Structures are given as structure tokens and as C-alpha cells.
């Protein structure tokens with residue numbers, strides 16, 4: 229049995245679909261806090277089980293009979309090393325034979341503030357004695373396309389990434405890759421996969437692509453990290469989220485979101501989705 233923890237999230241749902249394609253729904257277990265969220269998946273024959281990273285007692289039961297587990301990192305920033313540790317302990321107790329964990333690109337050396345919890349989880353996996361693989365995901369293309377309408381309307385894209393090159397990848401490509409690894413065999417144990425898009429862009433490149441696809445002028449305006457955080461707060465983001473986004477953006481200026489290993493494309497067996505495609509999808513226009 230193959231299980232996905234975090235199956236109800238945006239990456240998790242895509243990974244579930246990809247895994248079902250590869251191994252069939254009868255061999256798939258979806259772990260979710262609220263099973264009602266995955267009623268549609270249960271209707272396809274997937275075993276949907278209640279599991280909360282904050283309730284360790286739910287985890288061992290939910291992992292019964294599972295041989296390979298994909299642990300998708302949670303989204304409770306600051307709580308995640310403890311939460312992931314509970315899942316790893318439960319996996320060990322339940323006799324799970326392999327864990328694949330969605331970490332952050334180049335977690336071992338990453339200067340991004342968010343990387344700390346991922347490094348801590350990687351260390352817990354290493355200490356567990358269980359076979360594991362690290363799926364070190366770069367930034368999603370969709371991080372850059374979630375709120376394009378006001379950018380196009382105002383003609384200015386702001387950020388703190390300078391001329392840093394960003395090799396983001398679509399969630400769908402990353403989901404397919406994690407499903408490939410989960411559905412794989414013993415060769416995946418001990419592997420570290422640095423997962424990023426084939427092509428990299430600077431934020432100025434992004435503004436220029438957006439401008440071309442939207443048919444409106446858009447320029448990139450670089451800011452100091454603190455000013456970018458303030459700008460994000462001024463449009464309603466909570467201060468700690470604004471600080472986290474600004475930190476990631478600034479760290480990208482020195483290459484924290486760049487990778488050219490080609491690992492993602494090799495895993496999925498095709499070129500990764502270009503950022504222009506994700507922009508076009510977000511704007512609801514034909515692929516550019």
C-alpha cells in the first residue's frame with residue numbers, strides 16, 4: 229500500500245491522481261484530517277483515513293498496512309518539525325518501510341528562513357533508521373501567478389529578488405515527480421532529489437513574459453526586503469506571512485531558488501512546464 233499524508237492539499241490532490249494512475253486506487257491510502265474533504269477520492273476506491281499531524285494517536289492507526297509513505301510537509305509554520313516528527317515516529321511504529329518527504333530546494337545549504345524546519349525534519353528522518361528519500365521542491369510556478377490581475381492592472385510587479393534566477397516548477401510537475409518516487413522501488417531509498425524547473429527566470433524576465441501574454445506593459449520594481457514585507461502587509465497579508473515571503477524573495481537574489489540539475493524533468497520524463505504556460509493558465513488565455 230502507498231499512502232499520501234497531506235492528500236487534501238493542492239500538491240496532495242495532484243499527487244494522489246498521479247499515484248492512482250500508476251498503481252491503481254486499490255493500493256492507495258489518503259491520509260487527511262477531515263475525510264469528508266476526500267469523499268470524491270474515496271468514491272474512486274481509495275482508502276481515505278483520518279490522520280492529524282497534531283494528534284499522534286491517529287497516525288499509527290492510519291498507517292496500518294502501509295509500505296511506502298509520502299509525507300507532504302504541513303503548512304503550520306513553526307509547528308512542522310514537531311508535527312513531522314510525530315508522523316515519522318508513527319510510521320516507524322506502524323512498520324512503514326519507506327518515507328518520501330517534500331522538503332525545500334537545497335535544504336542543507338538553503339538561506340531561506342523556512343528551510344530550518346525542513347532541515348530539522350530531514351535530520352529526524354536520518355535519525356529514524358527508516359529508508360527515506362528527500363524530495364526537495366523548488367518554488368511553485370503558481371506562487372508567482374496567484375494574484376496577477378492587480379499586477380497587470382497597475383503595470384508594476386514588486387519583489388526583492390534582484391536579478392536572481394528562479395527555477396520554479398508547476399505543482400502538477402512536482403506532484404507527478406513525487407508520485408514517481410513513491411511508486412518506485414528500493415532504488416529510491418537514500419536519494420536526494422533537487423526538484424526545479426528546466427528553465428530559470430529573473431523577476432524582470434517574469435514581468436516581461438507577463439506583459440507579453442497579457443498584452444499590457446508590466447515592469448519589475450525591486451525593493452529592499454523590509455520594504456517588500458511592508459508592501460505585502462499593506463495589501464492585507466499577516467505580518468509573519470509578509471516577512472516569510474519577503475525573506476524568500478530576497479534570498480532568491482543570491483540563488484536560493486535556482487537549480488539546473490534537470491532532476492525534475494528526468495523523473496517525469498518530459499520537459500517541465502514553462503512559467504509562460506502557468507502565466508497563460510492563470511490569466512485564462514491560450515498558451516503563449
Ligand SMILES: NC(=O)c1ccc[n+]([C@@H]2O[C@H](COP(=O)([O-])OP(=O)(O)OC[C@H]3O[C@@H](n4cnc5c(N)ncnc54)[C@H](OP(=O)(O)O)[C@@H]3O)[C@@H](O)[C@H]2O)c1
Nearest residue numbers: 234236237238239240261280281282301302303366367368
Ligand atoms: N514549494 C513551494 O513553493 C511551496 C509553497 C507553499 C507551501 N509549500 C509546502 O508544501 C506543502 C504542500 O503544498 P500545497 O500547495 O499542497 O499546500 P496546501 O494546499 O496548503 O496543503 C497543505 C496540506 O497539509 C495538510 N495539513 C496541514 N496541517 C496538517 C495537520 N496538522 N495534519 C494533517 N495534515 C495537515 C493540509 O490538510 P487540510 O486539508 O486538513 O488543511 C493540506 O492537505 C505545504 O504544506 C508547505 O509545507 C511549498
